[in-house]
Amino acid sequence: MKTYLDCIPCFFKQALFAARAAVDNEETIKEVLDRVGVLVSEIPMYNSPPETGREIYRIVREVTGVDDPFAALKAESIKTVLALYPQFKQRVEASDDPLESAVRLAIAGNVIDFGANPDFQLEEEIQETLQLEPVINDCEAFKQNLETAQNILYIGDNAGETVLDRILIETMARPVTYVVRERPIINDATMEDAIKSGLDEVADIVSSGWDGPGVSLKGGSEAFLTHYEKADLVISKGQGNYETLSGEQRPIFYLLKAKCPVIARDLGVNKGDTVIKYALA
Amino acid sequence: MKTYLDCIPCFFKQALFAARAAVDNEETIKEVLDRVGVLVSEIPMYNSPPETGREIYRIVREVTGVDDPFAALKAESIKTVLALYPQFKQRVEASDDPLESAVRLAIAGNVIDFGANPDFQLEEEIQETLQLEPVINDCEAFKQNLETAQNILYIGDNAGETVLDRILIETMARPVTYVVRERPIINDATMEDAIKSGLDEVADIVSSGWDGPGVSLKGGSEAFLTHYEKADLVISKGQGNYETLSGEQRPIFYLLKAKCPVIARDLGVNKGDTVIKYALA
Numbered sequence: 001m002k003t004y005l006d007c008i009p010c011f012f013k014q015a016l017f018a019a020r021a022a023v024d025n026e027e028t029i030k031e032v033l034d035r036v037g038v039l040v041s042e043i044p045m046y047n048s049p050p051e052t053g054r055e056i057y058r059i060v061r062e063v064t065g066v067d068d069p070f071a072a073l074k075a076e077s078i079k080t081v082l083a084l085y086p087q088f089k090q091r092v093e094a095s096d097d098p099l100e101s102a103v104r105l106a107i108a109g110n111v112i113d114f115g116a117n118p119d120f121q122l123e124e125e126i127q128e129t130l131q132l133e134p135v136i137n138d139c140e141a142f143k144q145n146l147e148t149a150q151n152i153l154y155i156g157d158n159a160g161e162t163v164l165d166r167i168l169i170e171t172m173a174r175p176v177t178y179v180v181r182e183r184p185i186i187n188d189a190t191m192e193d194a195i196k197s198g199l200d201e202v203a204d205i206v207s208s209g210w211d212g213p214g215v216s217l218k219g220g221s222e223a224f225l226t227h228y229e230k231a232d233l234v235i236s237k238g239q240g241n242y243e244t245l246s247g248e249q250r251p252i253f254y255l256l257k258a259k260c261p262v263i264a265r266d267l268g269v270n271k272g273d274t275v276i277k278y279a280l281a
Numbered sequence: 282m283k284t285y286l287d288c289i290p291c292f293f294k295q296a297l298f299a300a301r302a303a304v305d306n307e308e309t310i311k312e313v314l315d316r317v318g319v320l321v322s323e324i325p326m327y328n329s330p331p332e333t334g335r336e337i338y339r340i341v342r343e344v345t346g347v348d349d350p351f352a353a354l355k356a357e358s359i360k361t362v363l364a365l366y367p368q369f370k371q372r373v374e375a376s377d378d379p380l381e382s383a384v385r386l387a388i389a390g391n392v393i394d395f396g397a398n399p400d401f402q403l404e405e406e407i408q409e410t411l412q413l414e415p416v417i418n419d420c421e422a423f424k425q426n427l428e429t430a431q432n433i434l435y436i437g438d439n440a441g442e443t444v445l446d447r448i449l450i451e452t453m454a455r456p457v458t459y460v461v462r463e464r465p466i467i468n469d470a471t472m473e474d475a476i477k478s479g480l481d482e483v484a485d486i487v488s489s490g491w492d493g494p495g496v497s498l499k500g501g502s503e504a505f506l507t508h509y510e511k512a513d514l515v516i517s518k519g520q521g522n523y524e525t526l527s528g529e530q531r532p533i534f535y536l537l538k539a540k541c542p543v544i545a546r547d548l549g550v551n552k553g554d555t556v557i558k559y560a561l562a
Contacts, residue, residue, distance in 0.1 A: 005297055005307065008314050012290035026286065026326070033289050033321055040318030045311065 001243045003045045004262045015056050022066035035059045048243045054212030057185050068184035077160025078196050080122050100139050102171035107274045109164030110238050110257045135269045138278035145233050153231035155179040157238030159189045162197035169202045177227045178203040183211045214244030239263050249281050282524045285543045288330045296337045303347035316340045329524045335493030338466050349465035358441025359477050361403050381420050383452035388555045390445030391519050391538045416550045419559035423534055426514050434512035436460040438519030440470045443478035450483045458508045459484040464492045495525030520544050530562050
């Protein structure tokens with residue numbers, strides 16, 4: 001997905017939020033915003049927003065000296081969702097359609113997002129999102145594809161959400177490679193976060209090789225690209241992965257909650273809607 | 282009021298909104314944002330936000346070549362509220378306390394604001410805001426000051442709101458000088474807008490001499506400064522005037538709806554609250 005003009009004010013909102021998470025010093029935070037200001041004229045609108053997000057978080061790191069401003073928030077999210085794991089696991093197993101329930105639960109986990117939606121109440125929002133009927137619902141196609149899938153690539157998004165991804169992976173009961181970010185970026189899941197969430201027990205975990213809040217085929221690791229090529233089912237979680245993958249020439253299932261109005265418009269849905277979208281190319 | 286860090290993303294939101302009102306060309310709009318980006322590092326945080334707002338609208342004018350992007354929206358607002366004038370006028374006259382009703386109505390008119398709150402439904406929002414109990418309510422002090430006032434300076438805010446200011450001025454029945462912006466800025470009322478609203482029939486209208494979305498004692502016209510000095514009652518409508526006048530060493534009545542979280546926090550109220558605030562200095 002290209003960068004829209006509306007993304008630009010939001011880049012500043014995200015830079016401010018990240019800089020505040022890193023330091024408590026108005027001058028330092030202002031310096032982050034100054035440098036993001038200079039960046040604006042260098043943003044190619046054909047780039048995906050996560051490519052710019054990557055630059056913004058680089059500036060936050062350089063100016064504040066803090067490498068992972070969201071470390072504590074990520075740990076808290078994982079802890080909170082791990083505590084909910086037994087309840088959700090049981091709910092999926094007891095449902096009439098465990099697979100669809102698990103897909104919806106994995107989407108509900110996508111409420112976690114410090115980049116685009118800092119003010120959320122984790123458990124309440126997961127519960128609320130679980131009630132939503134996906135506005136695009138290609139779950140039947142997902143089930144069909146899953147029947148014969150032998151190499152599933154599951155591209156993760158946020159830390160905490162990872163625990164609900166684990167429930168979906170357990171429910172699919174197929175070989176899965178789970179993709180994490182190369183290094184900390186916003187609250188996106190890294191190798192460490194995936195392991196803390198128990199994903200290493202149910203999937204092979206590989207790094208995307210890229211340090212933006214999405215994936216990159218240009219900047220991706222060989223391990224990621226190899227899996228991406230050979231996968232017969234690709235699951236892409238969340239907005240950042242959608243933004244960097246949409247338009248790619250291969251079938252992908254996007255599971256996400258449209259938390260940002262620009263992405264909602266790009267998908268043809270309303271902000272707040274959930275989608276299980278099967279994009280063929 | 283100083284500039285807060287949260288104002289910076291909002292400057293881009295406002296620049297984008299104004300540039301879009303001016304032109305329908307993505308490259309031109311991006312150029313506006315590029316130039317606002319360069320401006321960020323030059324924003325002194327001790328400046329009031331309207332001082333930066335002034336620079337932003339200058340950039341919008343220069344890049345787009347459009348002097349008054351909100352001309353049509355302003356005309357529409359005035360027309361809409363003029364059509365409501367008889368109904369509101371009658372409501373004020375029929376109320377138990379016409380003066381307080383007129384003050385509240387003038388505050389309700391402050392919902393109109395294309396700078397900070399582009400998505401409003403005019404009549405509904407006025408009606409809703411009229412139901413709100415002002416969270417700071419110095420209306421008794423206002424009435425007392427009004428009893429002996431001979432030189433009232435009434436600093437206007439948005440076009441359309443002007444029609445409800447007129448009802449308050451009629452209800453006060455005292456000599457009033459009404460202050461408008463020197464030139465078009467966002468949807469703020471200029472001389473032309475004030476006249477279209479019928480304010481010339483009930484007040485002397487003077488220009489503030491300044492082209493920012495507020496007033497400036499440094500950049501003000503002599504006419505404005507003379508009235509400001511000699512006034513025994515100053516009424517300041519809306520956020521922009523509050524932002525530029527708060528902290529001044531003279532008694533001022535601020536009538537406004539806190540539409541922005543930063544101003545709400547500065548006033549010690551919640552976003553959406555209305556206030557009749559008597560600031561002694």
